[in-house]
Ligand SMILES: O=c1nc[nH]c2c1ncn2[C@H]1C[C@H](O)[C@@H](COP(=O)(O)OP(=O)(O)OP(=O)(O)O)O1
């Protein structure tokens with residue numbers, strides 16, 4: 078396999094997948110390259126369900142192997158919210174800055190030790206004629222009291238990693254791609270690659 082389609086229009090995800098698959102010599106395409114593919118409604122109640130919905134709909138349409146990523150942030154003090162609603166937390170327009178502002182507002186007055194949170198990533202791999210495979214990864218941290226850093230995307234500027242004394246947005250792309258929920262899910266996919274991809278997985 079020389080090329081894989083990621084069923085996303087999120088440019089931040091595309092950048093990270095492109096960097097991580099480049100190590101295997103695989104080129105990443107996304108729905109930004111297939112503008113005619115309609116949006117898939119994320120009607121599931123879990124990351125896994127939504128990743129499956131996206132991967133299977135786009136695989137059905139393109140008739141080739143497709144990976145979808147459904148991911149988000151679960152904050153303990155908010156009972157796991159925004160969770161699967163992370164992208165549209167502050168409104169349908171999926172605005173990162175407004176999502177962060179809403180999150181900080183909801184956590185106003187909550188002390189640092191109670192601001193524990195976790196990023197989740199579910200990856201669904203849909204291949205024509207096969208059952209869909211799922212891998213997952215998580216990354217633990219805290220919600221900072223103010224945004225910091227320019228890297229990454231989404232909630233990265235407020236996702237604080239105590240062991241580094243930095244937010245996810247203050248890491249280099251290489252550093253983020255070594256520890257993120259997405260990187261951990263991809264590691265699991267790598268371990269199962271031959272099994273999942275079969276003949277299609279060969280690099281030649
Ligand atoms: O590494 C991350 N660093 C920061 N924030 C992140 C990360 N990973 C996911 N997130 C946030 C962004 C968005 O608010 C939600 C994903 O929502 P999610 O539906 O999976 O993606 P999306 O709608 O942006 O693109 P698409 O569905 O086309 O893949 O979680």
Ligand SMILES: [Mg+2]
Nearest residue numbers: 119147148164
């Ligand atoms: Mg989405």
